[in-house]
Amino acid sequence: MKALDTFDDIIVGAGSAGIPLAARLSADPTRRVALIEAGPDYPTPAETPGDLLDGNQMSLVEHDWKFTAGIRPDRTTRYYQGKVAGGASAVGNTIALRALPGDFDEWAALGNTEWSWSKVLPHFMALENDLDFGGEFHGHDGPIPIRRWRPEELTPAQAMFFEGCLAAGIPLIDDHNHPSATGVGAAPSNRRDVRGRVSTASAYLPPIRSRENLTIIADTSVSRLLVDGEGVRGVEVLSGSGTQELRARRVILAAGAIGSPAIMLRSGIGPKDDLRRLGIDVVRDLPGVGAGLHDQTRTAVFLVPKPGAENFGAAMGQVVVRTAAPSTGRENDMYYALVNHFDLATQFPHMREAAGAGRVFSVLVVAREPSSRGSVTLASTDPRVAPRIDLNFLATERDQQLLVDGVRVGWELSQSSKLRDLAERVVVLNNSLIDDDEAVRDYVRTTVDPAYNPVGTTRMGAADDPLAVVDQRCAVHGVDGLYVSDASIMPTMVRANIGLTTIMIGERVAELLRDV
Template sequence: MEARDAFDYIIVGAGSAGVPLAARLSADPARRVALIEAGPDYPTVAETPADLLDGNEMSLIEHDWGFTAGLLPTRPTRYFQGKVTGGSSAVGNTIAIRGMPEDFEEWAAAGNPEWAWPKVLPHFLALENDLDFGGAFHGHDGPIPIRRWRPDELTPVQQSFLDGVLAAGYPYTDDHNHPASTGVGPAPSTRRDSRVRVSTAMGYLTPEVRARDNLTIIAGAVVNRVLVDGAAARGVEVLTGSATQELRARRVIVSAGAVNTPAILLRSGIGPEDELRRHGIDVRLDLPGVGAGLSEQARTGVFMVPKPGAENHGKSVGQIVMRTAGTGTARANDMYYAMVNHFNLAVQFPHLRDAAQAERVTCLLAVAREPRSRGRVTLASTDPRVAPRVDLDFLSSEEDHRLLADALRVVWELAQSPKIRDMADRIVLLTDSLMDSDEAVRDYVTASVDPAYNPTGTARMGPAGDPGAVVDQRCAVHGIDGLFVADASVMPGQVRANINMTVNMIGERVAELLGDD
């Protein structure tokens, strides 16, 4: 090993939070910033592969970590997370909905007042370039464009969903990012036009930012561990091919996502003492919350084999979404419903492929934004090239079973709308008689439940007296000087939305919190 030139900041992970962090911190030419990414980096649009540019399809194969998660004790599932500069913002479905103001007020009430809504709103505004709305709740000068689907852009399936939901009595909203918004309307999307996905890499890492002398981007490099000297972080150990090297820094910020971040901390000797010793890792700090508290949004739905001509291949997978309270929860917008134009059953929901007798299905999807079940990330090996173990432990809460069963009944009723039903050749598995049986609905939820790829909470923030907290409200790791976490790991609770915009905001917010460091 050889020591390299020291940096002021090393950021581990060039994803939804790491890229905003690097762009903002390196804006000060006095700061030397290194941004390390395990996947490839594509500096220009011309060099960017088609799967990353195509916002109409999630890219789940070419730029993926290849994780597997224990969904239920008897059922593993593929667990998609982006492995490329831009992270999951480069491969996801481009939905750009923020968390609700009350979500962040709850973070603040849990001992994190720096994350109250008035504190985070300016950072949402700073990252946005909203192409449709003005006013106090929308940004216009940020690096991430946000546009909504126009009426003439909707596919027939999406129009039928919108019509069916409105006919069922739900309110219309044209702006899902207004703090008081609820109901059904066009999804805000991270694109400038109807096709091209804009990731954090494309939005923040402009040619001018990449040209900064004080910013070093290192791609194709896997971080094994944080180098800890006594009770202080001093850099990272990096694997590039078969070579191992040490990079030194005054501050290390781990932004590798809710799966990889706890794995890096564990390999660094930071985590539950019993687990570290089980793997033969020297204990630097016994921190029980590392890897614990994994929260993931759960989804189920009504799957339909489309009629010939209604497949919508090549069209956006989703354009219209509905947010509303779950049955009996009294929690605004804790349930999310969408009409998904097509799922490739070879990739997602593969356990339904035999029943569907089709390669692709249309789906009326229901997502529980605030499930109560909690999982864990642990090490399968001390080798950083071996994926960590992810246990989602879905449906371990009886309340989650009830939430998803009630949501299934909602989408079943919507599926009976003539315009929606006329798009389908047949419905997979579900029938009127099955829906009349509570036991059968419960069995269907168990058989069909799947993750929404929004993992949070595996290094959550909280005050020093909180035994499960890993970082404080400045995202500094408790007990280790100079070590920070900035990604979905730190979220002390789910947000009632897809998490990508919130994770972007976390990168922006932590950059400000570190600004005077």
């Protein structure tokens, strides 16, 4: 590691939010910025492994934290989180959907007025180069290219799903990232072409790697914060060469909704009783650290393809539906998508036996705003031990109903004659089971899985909100020199996959901190 150990800003985590933040802050040549990443950093496409280049598969094995999460009291699941420069954006499914204006106006109504739709829209525009749409809502100068699937690029299953949705009366959407979009249309995707994934690492870093005031420190994990009587003064890191201290005027955690609270807890910032139980000295009693973990619930109608009807090399999702749940009527709080292939070795592994097949295609069903909340807590003070993640899914009747109704909608969408004709069989579900309330509830309980959109574990809010961890400028309440900028600050869930919103957070926090 370089001897350069004093910085203006240390950013912990080169992920979806950390990289844009580092890029914007280091644009000021007088500011010395360090970007620390636990996983590897691949500077050029030639050095980047195939699993990260290929946008048609998620990278769930090679660049992953290997976390496990409790779903329900009787069931755990693998909980994927990218461990590489680019974070989740480097391993994910390339669905690049914006959240709704109303999501941000809710954040503002909770006292976070710096995050209203009118304040965040310029950052959504600044991060993108929309290859299909312009006008008052889209940008063309940003690092992340966004394109939508053309009709001729859809697999037969996707085209049939699309047709079936239109026949079912779902409105056609050209641009799912228009603020009022609701209906069915081609998914916007963070790609330049049909195959390659564009991550924050591959989009933002190439033009700025040569900046002398930016130091990227990869393969190095932050174990805890250095805190003195005045506040946070730097970080302790673990790398192949052992433990080291790096000092800074300001530390910004961008380690994600699992990583950021874990670092704070190990540093004595969190619920005091939990910290004392682990023998950690309390620096600041903040009950919201790790509390309020919120992810979206998902299940699916799984179909085993007929021989010859597989689309295993194609993109996972191409056509998506955003609509209201029957029980809420709330704009876009449900999401359906035709997934060309799930590898049951890594996704929904509990369905493998029932499927009697290694891979399936599916109508995916996602509830965007379940009410159940979970938590991230420490299992040990040892930074090498994974935190305890409890998703606490389906804890309310409301959440069960969202997926019960969702499975029935997914079933209907899977039964258009052409799509159904591609399948040898549907896994578990059939015409009589789908009408049986208790059987569908049972199906939901046994199949529910996370959508890998965790937020809310260091949530933003005013100092008088007992569970708020950061203020609306993302400064940690009562801890000088410490900020958070990643998905964990979201005060409420958004009605979209969270990737684009998290990149926007990196951009927005850079602006809020530029003159601080």
